[in-house]
Amino acid sequence: MTSFSTTVITIITLTLILHLASTVRTLGGSATTISITYGSNTTICGIVAGQPSQHIQCWSNGGVFDVYSNISFQSIAGGRDVFCGVRSGGSALLCWNQNQNQNQNPKWTPKRLYFNETVTLSRLVIGDTQICAISNSTGSNVYCWRDRERFSVQTGRFESVSSGLGFTCGVALNNSNGIICFGTNLELASYIQGQFSNFRMLNVVVGGDHACGVNSTGFLICRGNNNNGKIDVPDHLPFEFSAVAPGLNHTCALRKTNNTVACWGRVGNVGDFFPVDVYFESIVAGLDFTCGLTTNNLSVVCWGEGSVRSGSNGSLPLRTILPGPCVRSGACKCGPYTQSDSLCSGFGSICKPCDLSNGLPSNPPMLAPPSPNEPHSSPSRALRRGLLAFAIVGSVGALAGICTIIYCLWTGVCCGNKRIHNSVQPTINGPGAATQLSNSSPVSRSSTIRRQASRAFRRQRSGTSSKHADREEEFTFDVLALATDNFSQENKIGAGSFGVVYKGKLLDGREVAIKRGETSQKAKKFQEKESAFDSELAFLSRLHHKHLVRLVGYCEEREEKLLVYEYMKNGALYDHLHDKKNVEKNSSVLNSWKMRIKVALDAARGIEYLHSYAVPPIIHRDIKSSNILLDANWVARVSDFGLSLMDSECDSEHRPTKAAGTVGYIDPEYYGLNVVTAKSDVYGLGVVMLELLTGKRAIFKSDDDNDDTPISLVDYAVPIISSGELATILDKRVGPPDANEVEAVELMAYTAMHCVNLEGKERPTMTDIVANLERAVSHCDDSHGSISSGQISIISE
Incomplete structure (x- = not known):
């Protein structure tokens, strides 16, 4: 045989081995759509089919309840008093813990353990209280949580993973497909790992204190504690079993040939229901019983010692359950599941398991599980078909290559001589635009931008x-x-x-x-x-x-x-000015005069939009420092419109049935006469500016220990500002303003003083306030500015 032929056969052989490894993942570690939770209450859940959202429905204590009826999930798993679900797409992992001592009406408390839109999750498993999942990233890392807290595990690429009572095992691709086990029960984990040391495994599924998996030749192998004969796998054919469900003292497996189940170990007592002539799509084990999803009507049936059921045949009153996760259409390697479209309600398809029996002899003999040495078999029919496929694909590739060279030479692309073709402009449909535009009359880009800006x-x-x-x-x-x-x-x-x-x-x-x-x-x-x-x-x-x-x-x-x-990441302005923690730290970003003036300007611009640009105009009615929030970039934003009013004319007077607002910020005219106008918001902003200047609350108590009478910030600050002694009341946390900040601080102070005038008609408009604060900010950046360089924009109406 030539070197080339040897290389080709080697490549094809490796390809077939990888193909087998990737297509038998249905045995454990794959996405499951039914789960069993044990502990305080046995709860069995499934992902509902035929609905716009593939949500979770559960059975417990004879009752059925839905979980997040509008959220779709791709897989679920259960453990001790916990069940979890991976949201469709794999970006989020949600778990529900069952509260103890509530056996009659158990309450499930939700919590999100994981969210990442880039590194998504698959193959969710739970053992007792240990939750693990494999990421869909290139590294196929395993992420695990115990008692809702993330913990580190051995890194590396894993083919599959499964959890039992106190330990987790996975098939490590960086360890020649050997089994690696870890967890709180290190002695058992080490023992199980050693039992599989001589096998090259495709996947692994863990029970209570034993584990089962398919090796590279297709045989199901179980290792671990053998009480009740739970690891005594019956004679079977290679790749005969498509799924396995090991419990505490028993093991069940699903035959691929006819979708019936085989169980061994302590399966159940005499008289317990056992599905002899029932066909299943998937199975999952609890501690002492097993449940399966029937092929006939996609219902959940359970059997075994501790099985729970409401029907005579072991069935539960759950709705039709999905046989597999709904994925985007066209993503299935071996075609979609029958009636996939209706089961997913038009939102994707369910992938049909790939058929591996084509690579086996038509009438293979009954074989026992292999010895630890795993003898190699001769090239099978799959290899011969692989060679034929390779020849066909190679011929097609050669023909495509010849066509590419001919096209390349004809167009001149290969030699750098491209043929340039006239492009055709799209047809613009709509009134006055029914004709096709040519290259000689392109649409004006500037006019397009103007139209878009106008619409915005x-x-x-x-x-x-x-x-x-x-x-x-x-x-x-x-x-x-x-x-x-x-x-x-x-x-x-x-x-x-x-x-x-x-x-x-x-x-x-x-x-x-x-x-x-x-x-x-x-x-x-x-x-x-x-x-x-x-x-x-x-x-x-x-x-x-x-x-x-x-x-x-x-x-x-x-x-x-x-x-x-x-x-708003940086919270409310009130907290930065008055919260005890922030006051003691004395380290807020707002402890600069420029930042404080900028915050006032941001708030003023927001209110100006409400008064002058919203149609119809809006009166906020509750402007105060706790309603001015700061985002991650310290940009101030006005919030809380629960008391707002709107009318065709913002300057008109309104008489609400009841005065509303906050003491210290409420407009005296509004409070006394029950008349509210846009100038009521101006008064509230004036108080906020006084807070920014002095660092005091709108209503505060005197520093005199003998006098605890509440003082209004307006009554306290306005006379001092009027007398020209502003420096005596400025917030000491900020420190004295620099030379270029003095004028800016004075400008904001005089603006605030006019805003809190007792009569609304004497207060400035929001447009005037914005103009003054813009000038104040510019003064902070201009050391040569002067307050006499321009008049303060205070226009009363």
Whole structure:
């Protein structure tokens, strides 16, 4: 045989071996769509078929319940009082722990353990409380968690992984496909690993204290403790078993030839249901029983000593369950599953397992499992077919190469002489544009940009005033509960006009702030009068400005009302000025006069947009430092529109049924006369500017220990500013302003003093305030500036 022929056969042989290794992964370690959870309550779950979302449905204590009915999952697994699911696409791993001592009505608490849109997960397994999954990255790393905490395992590429009681085993590709085991039970892990040391394995599945797997010649091998004969594999053909489910004292396997099950060890007592003539798509084991997904109607049937069932044939009242994960259409190597489109409800396909029996003799003899030495077999029919396939592919490749050379020479591309063809402009369909444009009359790029900018500007400035116009994304309550770790106190970051605000992280990784409406009767009455939730939803759905907090979405479910905003990493201005922790640290980025003036300018621009550019104009009614938030770049944004009003004329007077706002910031005219105008927001911003200047709260107590009478910041600061002694009340944390900052600080102080005038008509407009603060910021950058170089823009109306 020539060297070339030897090389070809070697390549083909290696290819076939790799093909076998990749196509028999259905035995353990692959994505499963049914799971068993044991412990406080036995719970059996499955991924529902025929629905727009492939969500999870579970059976426990005779009852059925859905889990996240609008979220799709690709695989699930169960352990002791825990079950987990990998979200479709593999980017997120979610787990539910069952609360103890609640046997009658068990409560499942969700938590996300993993999120990464780049390094996705597959082949999820759980053993007791140890959760592991293989990533889809090139390295095929194993990630594991114990008691919801991530821990490190041996790195390297793994073909498959499985977990048992206190240990996990995987097939390591960097160890000649040997088994590597690890976990808390190191003695058992080491013993199991040693039992497989002489085998080249394709995959491994772990039971309670034993493990099974298919070796490179297709035989199922079980090793470990052999109480009850659970590792005594019956005689079988190579690649006869397509799946195996080892429990605590038994093992079951699924025959590939006819989809029936074979079990050995302590399977069950006399009279227990055993599926003799039942065909299955997949099986999964609990401690002392096994469940399978039937081929006939894709229902879940269980059998064994501790089996739980409601039907006479061992069936559970779950809906039709998927036989495999729904993947994008066209991704299946061996074709889609029968009725795949309807089972996935049009959202992808279920891949049919690849058929390996073509490479076996037509009537192979009954064989026992191989010896540890694993003798090599002679080239099979698969090798001969591989040679034929190689010849065919080679011929096609040669023909394609000849065609490429001919085309290359004809076009001149190979020699650098490209033939240039006239391009055809697209046809523009629409009024006045029915003719095809030629090269001689191209569309003006500048005019296109102007049209796009014009449309964007119209969208920004206008919007419908309907109650729930242009709503954002709608979330379910369960999704938001998961994002906030069930609204834990650790995630509480503040309060708004109608509820408490929590930090959350959505399933796609976005950090958000979630405002949850109060559920007390008193709060409900207030909400009914003020409609804070509806107000914020109506306003923020149509307002888009860099100095307004953006609304991400909302939730209206049962009696729950929640709003989801983009997360402002640096929190509220109030906290930086007055929170005890920030005051003691004295290290805030805001401890510079330029930054404080810039924050005031950002807020003023946001309010100016509401007054002058929103259609119709909007009066915020609750401008205060706790409603001015700072994003990751320290850009200030106005938030909380629960008390806002809108009308066709922003300068007109409104008489709400009840004055609303916050003491210390509320407009005296509004509070006394129950008349609110845009100048009410000007007053609130004036108080905020005084806070920035002095570092004191809107209402504060005197430093005199003998006098605890509350003092208004306006009453305290305005007389001092008027007398020209501003320097005596400036916030000492910032320090005295530099020479080029003095004029800027004075300009903001005089602007604030005019903003808090008792009469609204004497206060400046937001446009005037923005102009003054812009000048103040420029003074900070210009050491030659002078306050006399231009008049302060204070225009009363």
